[in-house]
Amino acid sequence: MIIITSASRGIGKFLFEKFKSEGKEVIGFYNTTLPEGNSDGYYKINITKEEEVIAFFDQHKDSLKDIILLNTAGISYNSFGHKANFDNWKQVFEVNLLGTFNMIRLSLPKMREDNYGRIINFSSVVAQKGIPGTSAYASSKAALWGMSKALAVENGNKNVTINNINLGYFNIGMIEQVPGDYLENLIQSIPAKRLGTPEEILSTVNFIISTAYFNGSSIDLNGGLV
Template sequence: MARVAVVSGGTRGIGAAISKALHTAGYRVAATYVGNEQAASAFTAESGIPAYRWDVGDPEACSTGLARVAEDLGPIEVLVNNAGITRDSMFHRMTFDQWSSVMRADLDSLFCMTRPVIEGMRTRGFGRIINISSINGQKGQVGQVNYSAAKAGAIGFTKALAQENAPKGITVNCICPGYIDTDMVAAVPPETLAKIVAGIPVGRLGKAEEVAEAVLYLASEKAGFITGSVLTINGAQYLANG
């Protein structure tokens, strides 16, 4: 029977590419979203992948939503924690709401989404958890103290959880994309985007599908000896040891 995969924030951008790649590879995929119902409906109509709506920063909503997915599709064996938001501001002008909303969506969500599925994975002796961090979680970024802190937290979360669950056949890995050609990056002012691309040695933005292919490998049984790893996909814009 096909394995069940859940992709948070899975109806747009990088998340949509991940959902589609897993679906094409034969997984039974559920994509979550919280805000854009029109985009989610269009995604499902195009891909045939069901979309489930809940707030990934709400532990009760996650528990209920993941139970519904398991009832509809089967036990969840692959979890891709992709959902995230930005609320950019220089720190000396940042409000606590800007700080806490990013922490809730980008870091608290890792607990809220992973906690309800981890015991089942441990019992079954198999699991793949893939956390999507960011280049800015590795190097920091002006105007993104909140986002950089949350995404750096995702790296620590990955490394600790990997060690705890390695004996149970569960791998936990992290991907740090650089600047990827998505709607979010397209909203950057053209002059700023040109400077960003100029700083990428390969000379272009990344593609969401390139991130999705990495997720696909890490989700596979072939990747059973890869855990606690941090994979950079940034065109050599920033080279990190972890």
């Protein structure tokens, strides 16, 4: 069973629809906007609310088996540190780190019981580069690395792996927020001279799922950007 957070848009939506088309069992979480059309497999869950996630796992405890958790949910807030609104800054952490941990913490008991689990967190090249105005987003994504390593050690003997994909810039998702002039300069700074494709994210996800010895690690998927 594949569970995808923020499956109503961007990368999460692409992965949800792709796995569905392959005949896999997929559950997609959304918080505010349900995609138009077929809503089969979608659940309205705020991952930062412990009680909502607990209720979901309690309700589906008998049907969930061999869970693959893809934590694609994330928000951003751009501001220089000395001008930042603290509540907005903190909200980024609540979704990107605490919400992700909430999902992991509450899925681990079933994974350990099944002696199988795959957890993939979506981090970012932004956490590696030091880009002005991104302190909230960058630090929330960097925090995933330490969390994943610790949890991987705790659960590795149960055939549960926890890894990160550090995404560069792709022609899907938050890239729509990047101004046109800046985007062109950005593309020229990428050795591959292009944005990544959703299919390249999918192939990386499939590699991690199929490779049990890959654990507590991160993959830089960024076209060579340093």
